[in-house]
Amino acid sequence: MNIGQAARASGVSAKMIRYYEQIGLVRPAERTDSNYRSFDEKNVNELRFIKRARNLGFSVEEITNLLSLWRDRARPSREVKAIAEDHVAELEGRIAEMQAMADTLRHLSGCCAGDDRPDCPILMDLAAGDPRPAGTGRRTAKGRFGG
Amino acid sequence: MNIGQAARASGVSAKMIRYYEQIGLVRPAERTDSNYRSFDEKNVNELRFIKRARNLGFSVEEITNLLSLWRDRARPSREVKAIAEDHVAELEGRIAEMQAMADTLRHLSGCCAGDDRPDCPILMDLAAGDPRPAGTGRRTAKGRFGG
DNA sequence: CTTGACCTTCCTACGGTGGGAAGGTCCATC
DNA sequence: GATGGACCTTCCCACCGTAGGAAGGTCAAG
Numbered sequence: 001m002n003i004g005q006a007a008r009a010s011g012v013s014a015k016m017i018r019y020y021e022q023i024g025l026v027r028p029a030e031r032t033d034s035n036y037r038s039f040d041e042k043n044v045n046e047l048r049f050i051k052r053a054r055n056l057g058f059s060v061e062e063i064t065n066l067l068s069l070w071r072d073r074a075r076p077s078r079e080v081k082a083i084a085e086d087h088v089a090e091l092e093g094r095i096a097e098m099q100a101m102a103d104t105l106r107h108l109s110g111c112c113a114g115d116d117r118p119d120c121p122i123l124m125d126l127a128a129g130d131p132r133p134a135g136t137g138r139r140t141a142k143g144r145f146g147g
Numbered sequence: 148m149n150i151g152q153a154a155r156a157s158g159v160s161a162k163m164i165r166y167y168e169q170i171g172l173v174r175p176a177e178r179t180d181s182n183y184r185s186f187d188e189k190n191v192n193e194l195r196f197i198k199r200a201r202n203l204g205f206s207v208e209e210i211t212n213l214l215s216l217w218r219d220r221a222r223p224s225r226e227v228k229a230i231a232e233d234h235v236a237e238l239e240g241r242i243a244e245m246q247a248m249a250d251t252l253r254h255l256s257g258c259c260a261g262d263d264r265p266d267c268p269i270l271m272d273l274a275a276g277d278p279r280p281a282g283t284g285r286r287t288a289k290g291r292f293g294g
Numbered sequence: 295c296t297t298g299a300c301c302t303t304c305c306t307a308c309g310g311t312g313g314g315a316a317g318g319t320c321c322a323t324c
Numbered sequence: 325g326a327t328g329g330a331c332c333t334t335c336c337c338a339c340c341g342t343a344g345g346a347a348g349g350t351c352a353a354g
Contacts, residue, residue, distance in 0.1 A: 045274070048274075049273050049274055052272075052273050053273050055248075056248050056251060056252060056273075057245065057248045066270070066273065069267075069270065070270050070273070070274065072265075073265060074265055075265050075267070076262065076263045076264065076265065077259050077260055077261055077262060077263075077264055077265060077266060077267035077269075078261045078262055078263065080259065080267045080269050080270055081256055081259045081260075081261035081267070081269065082261075084252050084255065084256045084259070084269050085256055087252060088249050088252045088253055088256065091245050091248055091249040091252075092249060094245060095242055095245050095246060095249065098204065098238050098241060098242050098245075099242060101202075101203050101204045101238055102235050102238040102239060102242065104203060105203060105231050105234060105235045105238075106235055108231065109228055109231045109232055109235065112224050112227065112228045112231070113224055113228075114224055114225045114228035114229075115223065115224060115225055116223045116224075116225065117223065117224055118219075118220060118221055118222050118223065118224060119224060120216075120222070120224035120227045120228070122224075122227050122228065122231050123213070123216065123217050123224075123227055125199075126196050126199050126200055126203075126213065126217070127192070127195075127196055127217065
């Protein structure tokens with residue numbers, strides 16, 4: 001199986017398969033005589049696993065851990081659950097922050113006439129409002145969902 | 148006012164002030180004879196405006212527009228409101244996606260014993276679940292809230 | 295005059311994804 | 325056996341916003 005076929009079969013782009021190999025998320029694929037990567041069903045299953053985990057918002061780092069637990073037939077489910085719960089907590093934190101932003105903006109929008117006149121509570125708030133740090137615990141890394 | 152003082156007064160780091168100048172979000176600051184940037188109250192107010200807009204999740208691009216509306220005393224509030232509403236819609240979209248992820252994961256976590264045994268519905272789902280694309284309209288750019 | 299706090303520019307990294315160039319391979323068709 | 329096109333390879337660049345640090349200049353206080 002070529003990288004393109006593996007990509008279509010797994011839903012992970014060829015570009016990303018190479019990237020995942022490069023950063024060590026998956027083991028380097030076998031190579032043919034002509035240096036083409038070669039994939040089997042097992043590889044594709046792993047890629048699908050990764051794809052689904054990404055769709056649930058897990059970072060590559062978290063997936064590294066999930067993958068090694070997946071491969072370990074003797075893993076305690078406790079460890080998997082812990083990763084999942086941590087991730088849920090992080091998601092909830094980010095949701096709460098964005099919810100606060102959206103709430104504030106909806107309120108301001110509601111106060112804004114939205115007509116031809118220049119008076120605008122949204123701009124007034126931006127110009128004079130308190131800093132409003134959008135949640136206290138600043139996220140430090142891992143800009144997920146980025147372009 | 149030095150860049151450091153402006154940074155403390157506005158809540159925007161010196162690093163970011165230089166960056167905002169570089170990308171054209173703010174006009175290049177005046178310079179002293181020794182090539183130090185020099186800021187006045189007006190500059191600091193602008194930085195505070197930016198800071199608050201960022202805290203509400205606006206992208207630099209959106210802030211560019213907000214700033215020019217802010218400076219334009221004759222702007223129609225309609226335009227400001229439109230930007231705000233667009234942004235709220237985007238926030239809501241992202242919130243919904245993350246909510247779906249969190250819901251799925253909470254469900255799976257709830258099914259997982261989380262003990263020493265290896266049986267784990269979370270891993271089972273990742274290994275065999277359907278692709279579950281976490282919302283249909285893939286976001287394309289602007290990883291906000293990143294590292 | 296030294297020390298240390300500040301400033302300057304320039305380069306690097308992060309997360310994850312895509313775009314594209316330059317060159318090699320494989321297969322089918324002429 | 326040549327040719328063309330679909331594929332592969334590696335390598336570099338971009339995005340967004342933020343931070344870290346190096347190498348060197350400046351300023352004020354001791």
